[in-house]
Amino acid sequence: FSIQNFDICTLFWSTLVLGFSYRSGNNITFMFNLSVVTEQIKVLVRRGDNATLPCRLNRSSQTSFDSSEMRVKWTKLPQHSSEETFVLVSVGIYRKTYGTFNHRVYLQEADENDASLIITNVTLDDYGNYKCEVISGLDDSTNVVSLELEGVVFPYSPRLGRYNLNYHDAATACLEQDAVVASFDQLFDAWVAGLDWCNAGWLSDGSVQYPITTPREPCGGKNTVAGVRSYGQRDKDQARYDVFCFTSDYRGRFYFLIHPSKLTYKEAVQACKNDGAEIAKVGQIYAAWKLLGFDRCDAGWLADGSVRYPISNPRRNCSPTEAAVRFVGFPDKKLKLYGVYCFKASK
Structure with a gap:
């Protein structure tokens, strides 16, 4: 049988x-x-x-x-x-x-x-x-x-800038950052926990929404109520927005690499390899920050070419008003101005 x-x-x-x-x-x-x-x-x-x-x-x-x-x-x-x-x-x-x-x-x-x-x-x-x-x-x-x-929702846009992703590109972008496109329930829970973001992003059901905890212009108006604002369903091929990604715990070690000098992006990638690791992804820095309380005031390269740093304990010169993953931007990859965050997967 x-x-x-x-x-x-x-x-x-x-x-x-x-x-x-x-x-x-x-x-x-x-x-x-x-x-x-x-x-x-x-x-x-x-x-x-x-x-x-x-x-x-x-x-x-x-x-x-x-x-x-x-x-x-x-x-x-x-x-x-x-x-x-x-x-x-x-x-x-x-x-x-x-x-x-x-x-x-x-x-x-x-x-x-x-x-x-x-x-x-x-x-x-x-x-x-x-x-x-x-x-x-x-x-x-x-x-x-x-x-x-249990995990974390984070907004994401690529180097091209705001509102450049159709739904399929958005799904790929999240996947490349060790994440998936967030569901409405996941975004709603993040909003309840305090997520406030004025740029609209794709969700897994094909809708485009964004969470507002402090109503203001031009995020729907100062006189509106707080909430998850919705643009409704959008054309998955033609419409272009940012995306809300969701990631959870990982099996491995996320860390800031101690290095004697600042690095270009190419040097950052190689430095992680030399340490038996790979350059970390955006989802991994968010997971380390949210789930493990990772706190580091050093800006470092990530795999997508962005530069960020995670602050769990707000303080002057780092993130004075809130715990957050701070975004420096997508600088010229040839600049030797930053360190690097690495990720070493568990065997």
């Missing part, structure tokens, strides 16, 4: 008529006593962690139950499309995993009622809602769990 050869519909519905039933004379009575419960609605982890999405069977103690006939199906619900993504399918002792989840997911099975899903080495793309569906005979029950990542 090979589960790979099963058609999904066949896998789940071919034996429905076997159901929960018992005979009384010539009659068949069906018993619907199965439900699925979750201990928590949201699971919060960092990238690289293992996540357990709870799902337990709640069934009548009087119900006769054959675990070999039970089907468990985990899917990821679509954020911006119409189709669910298969994650894991289980029939009795047989398992099948799918796509990017292949070899990364399995059922916890702490007991006969446990259908919880364990996702190992959580990635940024794993963020979203997951549906647990359990089928036994004619009994079918589902529940949804949200997987959220």
Whole structure:
């Protein structure tokens, strides 16, 4: 028997008529006593962690139950499309995993009622809602769990300047900075935490929005209320804006390289290589600042050619009014005016 050869519909519905039933004379009575419960609605982890999405069977103690006939199906619900993504399918002792989840997911099975899903080495793309569906005979029950990542949203525009990215360029720009395009929920949470940014940027649903905590001109007007302002859906090919990226924890070491002299961009890249590392990305400096409290008042080159520095403890001559990743700009790469931030990945 090979589960790979099963058609999904066949896998789940071919034996429905076997159901929960018992005979009384010539009659068949069906018993619907199965439900699925979750201990928590949201699971919060960092990238690289293992996540357990709870799902337990709640069934009548009087119900006769054959675990070999039970089907468990985990899917990821679509954020911006119409189709669910298969994650894991289980029939009795047989398992099948799918796509990017292949070899990364399995059922916890702490007991006969446990259908919880364990996702190992959580990635940024794993963020979203997951549906647990359990089928036994004619009994079918589902529940949804949200997987959220602890991380940081940051606005991004390239060297070309403000409003130069269509949606596809924006997605690539975030990916190149060790991040993904932020969702509306992630941007909203960042706004609640105090993010204030006047430039509009793409979000993962194809909308363009920006967060304002202090209403002012020309950011919607002084007499408007604070909030996440929306331009609505925009043409992903033709419209051009900045982008809001989201990143989470990393597996490695982010650091400012101690070097006897200031560096050009090319020298900065080579200096990190000489130290067994690579020049750090914008997402990594934001993650180090937000999640680890990294604080350094030295401006340094990053992989995209920008120069920035992270301040967790505001002070004069560094960032006197707020904790922030300070942006110096995209200077001429031939200037020997800055240090460099490096990143050394864990083996």
